[in-house]
Amino acid sequence: xxxxxxxxxxxxxxxxxxxxxxxxxxxxxxxxxxxxxxxxxxxxxxxxxxxxxxxxxxxxxxxxxxxxxxxxxxxxxxxxxxxxxxxxxxxxxxxxxxxxxxxxxxxxxxxxxxxxxxxxxxxxxxxxxxxxxxxxxxxxxxxxxxxxxxxxxxxxxxxxxxxxxxxxxxxxxxxxxxxxxxxxxxxxxxxxxxxxxxxxxxxxxxxxxxxxxxxxxxxxxxxxxxxxxxxxxxxxxxxxxxxxxxxxxxxxxxxxxxxxxxxxxxxxxxxxxxxxxxxxxxxxxxxxxxxxxxxxxxxxxxxxxxxxxxxxxxxxxxxxxxxxxxxxxxxxxxxxxxxxxxxxxxxxxxxxxxxxxxxxxxxxxxxxxxxxxxxxxxxxxxxxxxxxxxxxxxxxxxxxxxxxxxxxxxxxxxxxxxxxxxxxxxxxxxxxxxxxxxxxxxxxxxxxxxx
Amino acid sequence: xxxxxxxxxxxxxxxxxxxxxxxxxxxxxxxxxxxxxxxxxxxxxxxxxxxxxxxxxxxxxxxxxxxxxxxxxxxxxxxxxxxxxxxxxxxxxxxxxxxx
Ligand SMILES: Cc1cc2nc3c(=O)[nH]c(=O)nc-3n(C[C@H](O)[C@H](O)[C@H](O)COP(=O)(O)OP(=O)(O)OC[C@H]3O[C@@H](n4cnc5c(N)ncnc54)[C@H](O)[C@@H]3O)c2cc1C
Ligand code: SF4
Ligand code: SF4
Numbered sequence: 001x002x003x004x005x006x007x008x009x010x011x012x013x014x015x016x017x018x019x020x021x022x023x024x025x026x027x028x029x030x031x032x033x034x035x036x037x038x039x040x041x042x043x044x045x046x047x048x049x050x051x052x053x054x055x056x057x058x059x060x061x062x063x064x065x066x067x068x069x070x071x072x073x074x075x076x077x078x079x080x081x082x083x084x085x086x087x088x089x090x091x092x093x094x095x096x097x098x099x100x101x102x103x104x105x106x107x108x109x110x111x112x113x114x115x116x117x118x119x120x121x122x123x124x125x126x127x128x129x130x131x132x133x134x135x136x137x138x139x140x141x142x143x144x145x146x147x148x149x150x151x152x153x154x155x156x157x158x159x160x161x162x163x164x165x166x167x168x169x170x171x172x173x174x175x176x177x178x179x180x181x182x183x184x185x186x187x188x189x190x191x192x193x194x195x196x197x198x199x200x201x202x203x204x205x206x207x208x209x210x211x212x213x214x215x216x217x218x219x220x221x222x223x224x225x226x227x228x229x230x231x232x233x234x235x236x237x238x239x240x241x242x243x244x245x246x247x248x249x250x251x252x253x254x255x256x257x258x259x260x261x262x263x264x265x266x267x268x269x270x271x272x273x274x275x276x277x278x279x280x281x282x283x284x285x286x287x288x289x290x291x292x293x294x295x296x297x298x299x300x301x302x303x304x305x306x307x308x309x310x311x312x313x314x315x316x317x318x319x320x321x322x323x324x325x326x327x328x329x330x331x332x333x334x335x336x337x338x339x340x341x342x343x344x345x346x347x348x349x350x351x352x353x354x355x356x357x358x359x360x361x362x363x364x365x366x367x368x369x370x371x372x373x374x375x376x377x378x379x380x381x382x383x384x385x386x387x388x389x390x391x392x393x394x395x396x397x398x399x400x401x402x403x404x405x406x407x408x409x410x411x412x413x414x415x416x417x418x419x420x421x422x423x424x425x426x427x428x429x430x431x432x433x434x435x436x437x438x439x440x441x442x443x444x445x446x447x448x449x450x451x
Numbered sequence: 452x453x454x455x456x457x458x459x460x461x462x463x464x465x466x467x468x469x470x471x472x473x474x475x476x477x478x479x480x481x482x483x484x485x486x487x488x489x490x491x492x493x494x495x496x497x498x499x500x501x502x503x504x505x506x507x508x509x510x511x512x513x514x515x516x517x518x519x520x521x522x523x524x525x526x527x528x529x530x531x532x533x534x535x536x537x538x539x540x541x542x543x544x545x546x547x548x549x550x551x
Contacts, residue, residue: 051539051540051542051543052543052545052547053473053543053547054547056548057546057547057548058521058545058546058547058548059548059551060520060548060551061551121549121550121551122548122551123548123549123550123551142542142543143542143543144542144543145539145540145541145542147538163542164541164542165542181523182523184538184539195527197527197528200523200524200527202498202500202522202524204500205551207550207551250550252551259498259524259527259528260528262497262498262524262528263492263494263497263498263528264492264494265497266497267497268497268500268502269498269500270463270466270500274460291461291465291466291469292469292550293469293470293548293549293550293551294466294467294469294470295470295520295548295551296500296501296520296522296524297520297522298522298523298524298527
């Protein structure tokens with residue numbers, strides 16, 4: 001078999017039932033590697049299965065990880081994590097065709113340990129985290145796709161996975177599905193209802209090469225510091241948003257698009273990226289950048305309300321596979337939620353294995369852990385955010401209104417005296433077509449959601 | 452108006468040439484062109500980020516799996532049962548991101 005890495009070991013293991021694994025973790029993304037690391041540290045025999053040729057090869061994102069969740073798991077992670085830049089500047093931009101209103105925040109503290117966020121490339125970051133699981137004793141098997149679940153009888157306890165290797169069934173007492181946003185394993189297990197495109201957004205991005213010094217000049221950054229721009233109002237008729245992040249010697253620029261609107265719009269993703277790059281507020285930042293990689297990936301945008309059942313007999317679901325990416329406007333955090341849920345899955349699976357009860361009840365510690373921690377607390381609190389943020393008013397009317405009000409505020413109309421701010425705002429609201437009761441209702445909803 | 456500083460536009464072919472694909476012998480996605488003939492949305496055509504769905508004069512769809520991101524957009528936006536058969540490519544094949 002033309003097999004990379006450790007395949008022989010797994011083939012042997014698969015062929016003899018005595019050598020079955022305690023756990024098979026499917027997917028060496030951040031969720032899977034965190035789960036495998038925790039299980040291996042507790043002394044369990046873990047197989048970490050990845051369909052790509054190397055961890056991270058199938059994984060694309062915007063570009064910022066928030067790794068504080070690693071403080072406990074990998075103390076001193078910042079000494080060795082493959083970081084591109086430490087984010088010390090975060091901005092939110094509202095764009096109209098020819099205006100831009102930016103809230104721009106900088107903190108020098110974010111450039112010092114313990115840091116806050118960092119840009120990183122997924123092939124680097126995911127490989128690094130997977131290597132930690134391997135160091136702890138997990139067996140990483142790449143280039144192998146899990147094709148289904150093994151069950152003890154129809155609808156019975158999950159007892160491993162089938163793979164696309166000849167004779168490649170992997171038996172295990174528990175399966176942790178960390179197989180990402182499309183999670184065919186969670187669907188096969190019946191943990192999801194019928195997928196609804198309204199719960200998903202498509203991200204498409206370009207990586208543009210630029211010299212490090214040019215990036216630091218343009219974004220007003222010190223050496224090694226990075227910037228993170230979230231952008232709304234740049235996706236035309238399609239609900240969504242844009243982003244611009246700085247790597248060491250490249251920029252990541254892209255759009256995130258609500259699937260039903262994308263399907264109906266007749267505009268292609270790369271055209272929207274081109275529009276964003278041509279906007280007068282963005283063009284000077286990206287000018288001259290040479291396209292070195294184009295990529296696309298789905299985001300489970302629906303949050304709390306789209307989550308599947310999290311456990312089945314012999315099985316747990318974590319990370320994007322369980323829709324645990326937090327996509328709530330100013331926050332796009334998936335990697336930390338994947339690691340957090342992967343750790344909880346690993347701990348709960350280890351506990352269940354040690355007690356010898358991997359039934360649904362035996363695995364119920366998982367959901368409890370998530371509810372006690374940030375993963376489900378943040379998701380519960382922000383459960384209405386996706387709906388609010390994808391609404392037409394938030395997407396288009398409010399950015400236009402905000403830009404117009406600020407333009408009025410700063411336009412000097414001499415010899416006319418300055419209008420009172422209250423009157424100016426009322427006038428703009430009246431002409432914007434936004435109804436005051438909608439504005440009031442949305443503000444109230446925003447307060448309840450984010451407050 | 453395109454500002455003077457705008458980057459030089461790249462052709463779609465050059466765009467896709469920046470991506471590493473390890474093409475599998477078997478197609479992981481197949482599209483039943485006949486099923487597509489009755490489709491009024493053609494949602495896949497503009498939504499597929501890799502632009503792999505090509506509408507034909509006869510109302511069918513021409514599809515090639517080789518430069519697919521394996522994102523899942525097409526099967527989610529298509530509402531004609533049976534038009535798209537979708538699975539992941541054989542392990543080790545398909546898209547391999549390097550800088551994302
Ligand atoms: C455009 C975009 C921008 C984003 N921006 C950010 C950001 O800036 N910050 C942030 O924190 N998050 C961001 N996210 C979200 C983040 O990428 C995800 O939430 C995160 O990657 C989830 O991790 P995971 O381990 O659950 O899944 P994934 O990273 O998707 O990993 C799943 C793994 O499972 C493997 N796999 C799948 N099926 C099988 C199978 N059958 N057999 C074997 N292996 C399999 C895959 O190859 C993959 O390696 C963004 C996402 C997108 C798409
Ligand atoms: S694949 Fe689906 S959406 Fe695309 S043309 Fe065929 S039926 Fe329509
Ligand atoms: S999975 Fe994504 S890239 Fe592949 S054909 Fe479908 S929409 Fe296009």
